[in-house]
Amino acid sequence: MEISILQRKLKREKARRQKAEKLLEDKSRELYLSYQTLQKxxxxxxxxxxxxxxxxxxxxxSEKVASLGTMSAGVAHEINNPLAFIFSNVNSLSYAIDQFSEYHKHVVGLVSEQSTEIREQRLRALGKYIADVDLEFLFKDCEDLLVETTDGVERVKAIVAGLQAFARSDAGGTESVDIIECLTNTLKLANNQIKFSMKVQEDYSEVPRVRGFPGKLSQVFLNLIVNASHATENGVLKIATRDLGDVVSISFTDNGCGMTEETLNSVFTPFSTTKPVGKGTGLGLSISHGIVAELNGEITVTSEVGVGTCFTIMLAGEVCAKQAA
Ligand SMILES: Nc1ncnc2c1ncn2[C@@H]1O[C@H](COP(=O)(O)OP(=O)(O)OP(=O)(O)O)[C@@H](O)[C@H]1O
Ligand SMILES: [Mg+2]
Structure with a gap:
C-alpha cells in the first residue's frame, strides 16, 4: 500500500520535472531565437x-564641390587680374631689357674705340640715346614693375594655396591647424564672391593651434562668410579670433538682415533655406555643424532682424585637445 503511494508520488514528481524541463527547453529556444533576431x-x-x-x-x-563650382568663376577672376598685369609687366621689362642691351652696346662701342674723334661722336650719340630713352626713368620703372610683379605672383600663390587647402579630402585624420592662416586663405578664395556686398574686418588675436581638418574648417568658414555676404548690402563682416584659455573662439559678426525666430530655430537643420533655388541648398550650416561637432567643438548663433547675425565657433586649443584625448 505504502509502496503504491510512493510510486504515485514519484510519478507525479517525474511528470512535474519533465514539464519544467520542457518549459526550460522552450524558453532556451525562444531566448536563442530572440538572440539571433537581435544579432541580425x-x-x-x-x-x-x-x-x-x-x-x-x-x-x-558634394557641398564642397558645389561651393567650389560657385567659387571657381570668382577664383578664376581673382587669378586673372594679377596674371593680366604680370603679363603686361613682363612685356615692359622685356622692352627695358632691349633698351639696356642697346645702352650696353653704346658703352662697349665707346670704351673699345681708340680714335678720339670717333669716341667723341659715340659719346654724343650715347648722351642723346640716354636722353631719348630716359634711362633713369626706365631704371626706376623696372624696380616698380618687379615689386608689382612679385606682389601679383604672391597673390596667385596664396589663392592656389587656399584652393589646395579647401579642396583637400582630409581623409588622413586631424592635423594641427593654424586658424588665422586658414581664415586668411579662405577669405582670399571668397574675395571675388563677396567684395561687392560687404567689407571684411579682420580682428585676429593670437590663438593656439587647433587639432582639426583644415579643408573642412575652410569649408565651414567659407559658408559663414558667403552667408554673411548674402545677408548684407554694403555691410561689414567682422571676423575675430580670441584665446579663451581652454578654447579658441572664432566669431563672424555681420550687420546684415538678421533672421526671424523661425529661421533661427531651424538654421542647423538640413535643407532649411530662405534662398531661391540655385542660390542655396540649405545644407551649409548643417554640414558646418557636423564638422564642428566632429571636432568636439560648438557652433552657436545669435541674430536680430534688421541688426545682424553672429556665429561663434568654439574649438579646443591643441594642447587641451591632446590632454583630453
Ligand atoms: N549671416 C546670416 N544672416 C542672415 N541669415 C542667415 C545668415 N546665415 C545663414 N542664414 C540663414 O540660414 C539659412 C541656412 O543657411 P545655410 O548656410 O545652411 O544654407 P544656404 O546658405 O541657404 O544654402 P547653402 O547650402 O548653399 O549654404 C539661410 O538660407 C539663411 O536664411
Ligand atoms: Mg550657406
Missing amino acids: SHEQLDTALKEVKSQQRQLVQ
Whole structure:
C-alpha cells in the first residue's frame, strides 16, 4: 500500500520535472531565437550606420564641390587680374631689357674705340640715346614693375594655396591647424564672391593651434562668410579670433538682415533655406555643424532682424585637445 503511494508520488514528481524541463527547453529556444533576431538587427543597424556615415561624407564632399563650382568663376577672376598685369609687366621689362642691351652696346662701342674723334661722336650719340630713352626713368620703372610683379605672383600663390587647402579630402585624420592662416586663405578664395556686398574686418588675436581638418574648417568658414555676404548690402563682416584659455573662439559678426525666430530655430537643420533655388541648398550650416561637432567643438548663433547675425565657433586649443584625448 505504502509502496503504491510512493510510486504515485514519484510519478507525479517525474511528470512535474519533465514539464519544467520542457518549459526550460522552450524558453532556451525562444531566448536563442530572440538572440539571433537581435544579432541580425544589430548587424542591420551597423550596416545602416555605416551607410549613413558614408552618405554624410558624400554630402560634405558634394557641398564642397558645389561651393567650389560657385567659387571657381570668382577664383578664376581673382587669378586673372594679377596674371593680366604680370603679363603686361613682363612685356615692359622685356622692352627695358632691349633698351639696356642697346645702352650696353653704346658703352662697349665707346670704351673699345681708340680714335678720339670717333669716341667723341659715340659719346654724343650715347648722351642723346640716354636722353631719348630716359634711362633713369626706365631704371626706376623696372624696380616698380618687379615689386608689382612679385606682389601679383604672391597673390596667385596664396589663392592656389587656399584652393589646395579647401579642396583637400582630409581623409588622413586631424592635423594641427593654424586658424588665422586658414581664415586668411579662405577669405582670399571668397574675395571675388563677396567684395561687392560687404567689407571684411579682420580682428585676429593670437590663438593656439587647433587639432582639426583644415579643408573642412575652410569649408565651414567659407559658408559663414558667403552667408554673411548674402545677408548684407554694403555691410561689414567682422571676423575675430580670441584665446579663451581652454578654447579658441572664432566669431563672424555681420550687420546684415538678421533672421526671424523661425529661421533661427531651424538654421542647423538640413535643407532649411530662405534662398531661391540655385542660390542655396540649405545644407551649409548643417554640414558646418557636423564638422564642428566632429571636432568636439560648438557652433552657436545669435541674430536680430534688421541688426545682424553672429556665429561663434568654439574649438579646443591643441594642447587641451591632446590632454583630453
Ligand atoms: N549671416 C546670416 N544672416 C542672415 N541669415 C542667415 C545668415 N546665415 C545663414 N542664414 C540663414 O540660414 C539659412 C541656412 O543657411 P545655410 O548656410 O545652411 O544654407 P544656404 O546658405 O541657404 O544654402 P547653402 O547650402 O548653399 O549654404 C539661410 O538660407 C539663411 O536664411
Ligand atoms: Mg550657406
